[in-house]
Amino acid sequence: MATCKDVAKRAGVSTATVTRAFESGSSIREQTRVRILEVAREMNYVPDLNARSLKRQCSGLIGITVKDVANPFYMNVVTRIEDKLRQKGYRAMISFADQKGHSELICLEAMNASRVDGVIFSPESQEGEPLIKSMLARGTRFVQLYQHPFTGIDSICNDNDHGSFVGAQHLYDQGHRRILYAFNGWDKPRIEGVKRAAKMAGIPLDDRQIIPLKNNPSEATAQIRAMLAAISPSAIFAHTNYAATLTFRLLWDMSIRIPEDMALLIYDDLPWCKMLDISVITHPFESFAQLAVDLVLNSVKASDDPLVPRRIVLNPFLLKRNSIRWCPGDEK
Amino acid sequence: MATCKDVAKRAGVSTATVTRAFESGSSIREQTRVRILEVAREMNYVPDLNARSLKRQCSGLIGITVKDVANPFYMNVVTRIEDKLRQKGYRAMISFADQKGHSELICLEAMNASRVDGVIFSPESQEGEPLIKSMLARGTRFVQLYQHPFTGIDSICNDNDHGSFVGAQHLYDQGHRRILYAFNGWDKPRIEGVKRAAKMAGIPLDDRQIIPLKNNPSEATAQIRAMLAAISPSAIFAHTNYAATLTFRLLWDMSIRIPEDMALLIYDDLPWCKMLDISVITHPFESFAQLAVDLVLNSVKASDDPLVPRRIVLNPFLLKRNSIRWCPGDEK
DNA sequence: CCCCTAAATGTTATCGATAACATTTTCCAC
DNA sequence: GTGGAAAATGTTATCGATAACATTTAGGGG
Numbered sequence: 082m083a084t085c086k087d088v089a090k091r092a093g094v095s096t097a098t099v100t101r102a103f104e105s106g107s108s109i110r111e112q113t114r115v116r117i118l119e120v121a122r123e124m125n126y127v128p129d130l131n132a133r134s135l136k137r138q139c140s141g142l143i144g145i146t147v148k149d150v151a152n153p154f155y156m157n158v159v160t161r162i163e164d165k166l167r168q169k170g171y172r173a174m175i176s177f178a179d180q181k182g183h184s185e186l187i188c189l190e191a192m193n194a195s196r197v198d199g200v201i202f203s204p205e206s207q208e209g210e211p212l213i214k215s216m217l218a219r220g221t222r223f224v225q226l227y228q229h230p231f232t233g234i235d236s237i238c239n240d241n242d243h244g245s246f247v248g249a250q251h252l253y254d255q256g257h258r259r260i261l262y263a264f265n266g267w268d269k270p271r272i273e274g275v276k277r278a279a280k281m282a283g284i285p286l287d288d289r290q291i292i293p294l295k296n297n298p299s300e301a302t303a304q305i306r307a308m309l310a311a312i313s314p315s316a317i318f319a320h321t322n323y324a325a326t327l328t329f330r331l332l333w334d335m336s337i338r339i340p341e342d343m344a345l346l347i348y349d350d351l352p353w354c355k356m357l358d359i360s361v362i363t364h365p366f367e368s369f370a371q372l373a374v375d376l377v378l379n380s381v382k383a384s385d386d387p388l389v390p391r392r393i394v395l396n397p398f399l400l401k402r403n404s405i406r407w408c409p410g411d412e413k
Numbered sequence: 414m415a416t417c418k419d420v421a422k423r424a425g426v427s428t429a430t431v432t433r434a435f436e437s438g439s440s441i442r443e444q445t446r447v448r449i450l451e452v453a454r455e456m457n458y459v460p461d462l463n464a465r466s467l468k469r470q471c472s473g474l475i476g477i478t479v480k481d482v483a484n485p486f487y488m489n490v491v492t493r494i495e496d497k498l499r500q501k502g503y504r505a506m507i508s509f510a511d512q513k514g515h516s517e518l519i520c521l522e523a524m525n526a527s528r529v530d531g532v533i534f535s536p537e538s539q540e541g542e543p544l545i546k547s548m549l550a551r552g553t554r555f556v557q558l559y560q561h562p563f564t565g566i567d568s569i570c571n572d573n574d575h576g577s578f579v580g581a582q583h584l585y586d587q588g589h590r591r592i593l594y595a596f597n598g599w600d601k602p603r604i605e606g607v608k609r610a611a612k613m614a615g616i617p618l619d620d621r622q623i624i625p626l627k628n629n630p631s632e633a634t635a636q637i638r639a640m641l642a643a644i645s646p647s648a649i650f651a652h653t654n655y656a657a658t659l660t661f662r663l664l665w666d667m668s669i670r671i672p673e674d675m676a677l678l679i680y681d682d683l684p685w686c687k688m689l690d691i692s693v694i695t696h697p698f699e700s701f702a703q704l705a706v707d708l709v710l711n712s713v714k715a716s717d718d719p720l721v722p723r724r725i726v727l728n729p730f731l732l733k734r735n736s737i738r739w740c741p742g743d744e745k
Numbered sequence: 746c747c748c749c750t751a752a753a754t755g756t757t758a759t760c761g762a763t764a765a766c767a768t769t770t771t772c773c774a775c
Numbered sequence: 776g777t778g779g780a781a782a783a784t785g786t787t788a789t790c791g792a793t794a795a796c797a798t799t800t801a802g803g804g805g
Contacts, residue, residue, distance in 0.1 A: 082528075082551045125544075125547040127522070127525060127526045128526065129467070129526070129528055130526045130527050130528070131463045131464075131466040131467050131472060131527065131528055132463075132467050134463040135461070135463050135464050135467060140463060150488060150492050151684070156482060156488070160482050160509050163508065163509060163515075164515060167515065167519070167523075172506075172523060172527065173508070174504075174506065175507040175508075176495065176505070176507075177492050177495060183495075183496060183499065187499070190459070191499075191504060193459060194459050194460065194461070194462045195462050195463065195504070196414075196461055196462070196463055212457075215457040219414045326688050329688065330688055330689065330690075333689065336670070338668070351684075352483070352683075352684055352685065353684065353685035353688070356658045356661065356662055356685070357662065357665065358662075
């Protein structure tokens, strides 16, 4: 492999000049630069980024880790982040923390050993804390995605309360009154959003309408089926991937048509929602990615104290498709 | 950040001994190693992989590029490959070539600049050829996934003819005679597989049963609808993501139930197929990933001439779910 | 034509880890 | 205890690119 020195010799200049030919704004004659780049191209030379990292004491690498590859939310964000990093001249080091044996900690260790300049991650546990502390001390920048268990670190997340609120509000606006809310049980903000929307619409909300699904799929399906019989709702709002999948499958098995017999709204734009024309609550992915990159590169205008971690909260929004039709309403 | 030298000083040894403490099988007293590792841990020291790459003249990095993130086939393979590489002590450098401006060439250039030891990729075009040539000359190992436009490079792909054959055969075995085959139009091997299965089953195959779908979704849907009316099939075999999506959507709109009114078989295990209990033709992902890693690390037993590129062809297989029921048959 | 400043280029030490080679220590046989 | 082989450790040059600093060249005014 051709090196800096080889190119220098062939072009009849010193290695320093070769370096200068590759950086913009350095004092070098245009004629010389052109000649060197020409020679470099002939010899298939490109600067070795590992050597450059070593000397420059910064790698131009940003580590990205997400826990759940199957989750389209993360994949969507990750690919956009990679794109934007590249535009800024950085490289992305992507790893998935949900594989067997690929804990978040292992991913962080690999990034540390590679001397990444920054990390964008969706922290799942606290086990990485000591390592993160030491990396922070070294100057590595961190950005938390979606979750934010670490105080003192910038973060970007969704206002799940708001997303839930917008969704429920839309269903009420369309005249629906008996709505079933299928949750995973632990998501407080989303439940709050629903309650807020009901209150604002002035519609009483029976606690039974909010189903905290069991982890076992067949039990969970039985839960939904039972409430379907008990309440006979005109709409279902499924708040998680799990809930959405089970709900759709059940409706399908019971030959309940959407939107004719039942309105369906899903939180998060799963791949099959588009195909089946199901309305969803989705996220401003482009902003999400751009903000993550701006934060990790510290290129965002720090209008406030740079020592105070920034928390950015983005609003999910309703993406209307064709799974919710106007409901005549039974009490309005 | 603590360096090799800092640790050496604190532990009262030379830097060489610190290096030795971190590599297994080197001549170092166990007692010394333990002390050094202890000190290193205290100082949060881990060897700098960039510096190591420079000195060792190999980076321990394997580049992975796939063109289509949305395709679950690739994501599945990529995550498994990352896992296996890590087990072997290698790092993965993953990038997605389907983003705007992220051509395959740009991904390869980034890998080249990072001095990867090998590349696993799904080549889409020939534009990377000159770069690949020069990387090969440097000793970089290449493995083509799925596609294999480059002769002289190892490759792993699926026997699409076989997958198609197995699927069609299953439908014939279940008594289906009037089967609709929905393609994207360009996939010769899959069409061959279908024809072979029909011939072997001794069942005549009307060319009209094989639909080469137009690129425009509504036109393509019209094509399927027309053939549904013309042939009144008992089963549909959708051979691509595109075909599967349009077909399911159409059946859904027409309230045609699966498997009661229609058998449905899909090529590739899309996320929603599992949810809807649809039988599919899928792939031995684990072998796929393992073989890719073995080839790129050159750790596979070369029973034949190492200069001859290896081509590994894996057989897709049928994953039975519940979308195909026994068909009484009209002529058997 | 010379001098001075500014631009262009060259020299060299360095980033951190490593491996070849040199040196010291250990330890066992005699 | 001593010789000598083997094990353990130290010394040092090096990987490739870079940036500070030193030196040369260019160019313009007097």
